Structures are given as C-alpha cells and as structure tokens.
Amino acid sequence: QEQQIKGTVRITASVFVSHHILPPIIAHIMRQEPDIAIELAPNDASENLLFREADIAIRMYRPTQLDVVAKHLGDLPLGVFGSVDYLNRMGRPETIDDMLNGHDLIGYDADEQILRGMRQMGLDARRDWFRIRCDNNVVYWELLRAGCGLGFSQIYVAMDDPQVEQVLPDLPIPPLPVWLVTHQAMRQTPRIRRVWDMLAEGLAPFVS
Known part of the structure; x- marks a missing residue:
C-alpha cells in the first residue's frame, strides 16, 4: 500500500x-x-x-x-549592482579600479564571505574597503536599493528589480x-x- x-x-x-x-x-x-x-x-x-x-x-x-x-x-551566479539613482549620480564604473577608487562599497560586517570572494579574484580586500557594512542579507539588499553604494547580489534575483542595475558584468566573481x-x-x-x-x-x- x-x-x-x-x-x-x-x-x-x-x-x-x-x-x-x-x-x-x-x-x-x-x-x-x-x-x-x-x-x-x-x-x-x-x-x-x-x-x-x-x-x-x-x-x-x-x-x-x-x-x-x-x-x-x-x-548561484553573483554580480555587482547599484541602484539606478546611485549610478546616475556617481557614474557607472568601467573597470574594477573605477569601482574600488570611485565608489562607496557595501560589505558584510563580521561575515567574511565577500572578503574571501574578492581575495579569490586576486584582490587584497580589507574590511575598511567597505564604507557601509551589514551582515543581514535582506537589509544589505535594501541598503543597495536605497543608493548607499555598490554591492554584491545573486544575479537572478537582482535582475528582476528595475530599481537596480548590474555593473562590470564580466567580473569573475566566484559563484x-x-x-x-x-x-x-x-x-x-x-x-x-x-x-x-x-x-x-x-x-x-x-x-x-
């Protein structure tokens, strides 16, 4: 049965x-x-x-x-995103140097996942690279959407949000x-x- x-x-x-x-x-x-x-x-x-x-x-x-x-x-593929308002105000980075030197970055606080990913890309990333830091991913996403800076997100989620835009799509971010x-x-x-x-x-x- x-x-x-x-x-x-x-x-x-x-x-x-x-x-x-x-x-x-x-x-x-x-x-x-x-x-x-x-x-x-x-x-x-x-x-x-x-x-x-x-x-x-x-x-x-x-x-x-x-x-x-x-x-x-x-x-899950990841990308770099910013709000349309932020990008219109601050410009769209064309290189990783543009991103690191001309933009506010949103990172994690105690969680080192973003730091590890950036180091896998060959960047000597440090916590103080990120002007705003938050470990809660839902709040992190809302900070990005509000225009606090550039941050990382899952591509399939972010691409459905008309309020944000992907930059540097060829950046080799570990998934x-x-x-x-x-x-x-x-x-x-x-x-x-x-x-x-x-x-x-x-x-x-x-x-x-």
Missing part, C-alpha cells in the same frame, strides 16, 4: 534565499501537496540536522556534517554553490522525499 504523503516538513535556508526565492516554491508545494505543512526557518547560521532542528537545509557551502545526504544543485541537505535517516520518509524533489525542481532555474 502506498504511504500517504502528509505531515510537517521543516526547511532552513539563508535569510536572503528564504525572502527572495523560496516563497513561490513553497506556494507551489502547498498547492500540489495539501496534506503537507511547511515550517520555514530563515537562518544564516547552520541549523543542526542531526538534532532535527530542520528536516531539509539549503546550504551555500558543501556540508561536512556526518550522516547527511547532500545534493549539489548547481551554483555560490547550492546544496540540498537532509538527515540520512529521513531521506526516504515520503513527505521529506517529496518536498526535497520539489525544492530541487523549484531551485533549478536559479542555478547554473
């Missing part, structure tokens, strides 16, 4: 992905599976799957935790890997397997 797909599935993902990408995917899951309830836990820290703090995690790094099943869905992760013991639970498959399908258009 086929097992009924019902119950609650708890998903954790970064605040930015939870805010900008997951809502329509979750709406689709709810339409397709009316007996599944979803708990979404936006968190930029790592929820522990071993202790059932989440059933499924969407990670932007390869998981190292034991006893988990992980699938690399692809990579963010996207991993779907669940506890090994939960992978074959029907509701977990179903939500896992639908998350993978829904995230596919955003990754390369």
